[in-house]
Amino acid sequence: MIKVIFLGFGNVNSHLLKTLYKTNKVVVKQAFNRNFIKMISPFENIPFTDDISKIEDADIYIIGIPDDAISSFSESLSFQNKLVVHTSGGAAMNVLSSKNRRGIFYPLQTFSKHREVDFKNIPICIEAENSKDLEILHSLGRLISENVVEISSEKxxxxxxxxxxxxxxxxxxxxxxxxxxxxxxxxxxxxxxxxxxxxxxxxxxxxxxxxxxxxxxxxxxxxxxxxxxxxxxxxxxxxxxxxxxxxxxxxxxx
Amino acid sequence: MIKVIFLGFGNVNSHLLKTLYKTNKVVVKQAFNRNFIKMISPFENIPFTDDISKIEDADIYIIGIPDDAISSFSESLSFQNKLVVHTSGGAAMNVLSSKNRRGIFYPLQTFSKHREVDFKNIPICIEAENSKDLEILHSLGRLISENVVEISSEKxxxxxxxxxxxxxxxxxxxxxxxxxxxxxxxxxxxxxxxxxxxxxxxxxxxxxxxxxxxxxxxxxxxxxxxxxxxxxxxxxxxxxxxxxxxxxxxxxxx
Structure with a gap:
């Protein structure tokens, strides 16, 4: 099973975490956030850290933080050559640090804190630097949506x-x-x-x-x-x- | 049963006619339009006229024509002291000729030709010059909507x-x-x-x-x-x- 770690816990990432977790087809290995987040039921077993140096090993790291912060945050990660994606519609793929394999996992939807969203029809826009990573993101997307599309940063x-x-x-x-x-x-x-x-x-x-x-x-x-x-x-x-x-x-x- | 005649056959009036007709609780006695309209199934039995002098007797006349035309059209009607309403959101009640009892029957919705609309939740805004007519419009509105509201022309x-x-x-x-x-x-x-x-x-x-x-x-x-x-x-x-x-x-x- 794909091992996923969520970096940042805003509206997009918290909805993605919940939805992916519920598929039972990925391991949500950890959630990181700069400030402490209490993981509530049924997610209380997902390990949480607010210490960037304690981020564990995974197949995909999903960054969900403000656009302005993506670049420096991705540079500050201690690991290398991993698949690191962000979920922003507005930021290009190359704002991510090149020390990891870069990608995009952008769900085209509006997310609010207390509102459930059905991902099934949401377009998941993906992008990656190589076809293997693109395939991984495709697989991840298809777990939650019937509408996974490869799209360049410009589009x-x-x-x-x-x-x-x-x-x-x-x-x-x-x-x-x-x-x-x-x-x-x-x-x-x-x-x-x-x-x-x-x-x-x-x-x-x-x-x-x-x-x-x-x-x-x-x-x-x-x-x-x-x-x-x-x-x-x-x-x-x-x-x-x-x-x-x-x-x-x-x-x-x- | 209330006898209704529709004057004009644009989007609002054709949807209103169909919806009221289907309740089986009013008599749609006639439809008038300046240009010929072929009444198609299941409305082929509703008498149609394009001759303003042949408009028959009814309890309520519902005008559904462009705002600009309401005033002169209502003035040109040959009968008097009947309840004549228009269905426009933008035109005041007093654009109607005072030779008839005036009223408003405005469904707050957007209507397109080939699109069915469920009236149940649509606010029907009514207005009349006296409480008896208001009650008639209330009754008519309640046949198709759970949301009939009395509202002044200003509001x-x-x-x-x-x-x-x-x-x-x-x-x-x-x-x-x-x-x-x-x-x-x-x-x-x-x-x-x-x-x-x-x-x-x-x-x-x-x-x-x-x-x-x-x-x-x-x-x-x-x-x-x-x-x-x-x-x-x-x-x-x-x-x-x-x-x-x-x-x-x-x-x-x-």
Missing amino acids: RAKLHLAAVFVNNFVNHLYEIGSEILKDEDLPFEMLKPLIAETASKIESLSPKNAQTGPARRNDKKTIEKHLHLLEGSPYKKIYELFTEQLNHNYGKEL | RAKLHLAAVFVNNFVNHLYEIGSEILKDEDLPFEMLKPLIAETASKIESLSPKNAQTGPARRNDKKTIEKHLHLLEGSPYKKIYELFTEQLNHNYGKEL
Whole structure:
């Protein structure tokens, strides 16, 4: 069985650890974190260390720490010529120290502390310096996901950029919706069926075909009314920018 | 049984007609549309007219036409003192001609032609000029939804504004994600699990607590890299604006 050690215990690594552990098809040999982490049930038997010099021997080391810290942390590891991967969408493979064999194991998903995630459909983006390591990462990925894809650091950077738009920025729009309702003492719950359907629609329609609304139809009266309602709000700029782009994209159809 | 006539046959009204018809608890007495519409199975028995002078007698008339056209269309109806409602989020109740009893029956959802929608959880926003009509609209709404709410035209305008952010603008971000991937020959499918989870997260977390990503953590290096990747793209402005707002909202936490 593949022996895995987790280096860092943020959202990505803790979800990966739990999911891989539950397959019973890898040995989670150890978890390291700079600060102490209490391993709770059913993971209490996984050895934990906060001492970098006590990291043990394994087949794969999975780094899950902030992008900025990956380079110096990987340089500070005491072992050599092992397969060391990171889980970041935004950092290139070559930020890892070259004293170990480098690789990427990036699950394209948003992870929150207290939220279970089903890995089955999550794309696991892998990269390695040689075909043997790539095969190891493939095997590891397939244990948890049906969607393991080999992708270069350059393409992964674009994928991560796209993810920021459809995840972080989308969530910011949810927040704006929630604030507009709060000002009217209306519950955010009212928007939830619309949010769910908007996301669900693009399972079967392309975003281009799914688009509706005043900006798409260039309904100037409604747009003006909305801009008036947004007078003095920081969200007016967003409204203007999106309306301008939607008008531009769909204008030819009208 | 309540007798309903649909005036206009766009996305909202055709979905409403189908859903109300299927309850077997209203009589869909007629459908009117300016242009001929072929009523297909199982609705082939619903009488259709494209002649405004041939609109029959009913308890409720439901107008589903573009906002701009509601006022003059409602004025052109030949009958008086009937309950006439429109289904628009953006138009006030008083755009309807005062020669009939006015009301609102606004389902807060996005409707596309070939996509079935389950009305059960959709908020139906109603408004009327008197309590008797309000009760009729309540009864009608409850036939299809568990979430019928009385809301003033002013609040509904804000609700509609919020809907534009979480639906049309969110969908535009999906489109941007899809285009970024297309440039790299990556399939949009890769983003779908992330899109689904982003929407699903806010069922249990507030958007504020669900937020993650480089802008929230003020990860300047990643942000710079992304802005560099967006050089020359119309989406750079959106990236800058969202990053600025997210930094502002979460900056105090860091």
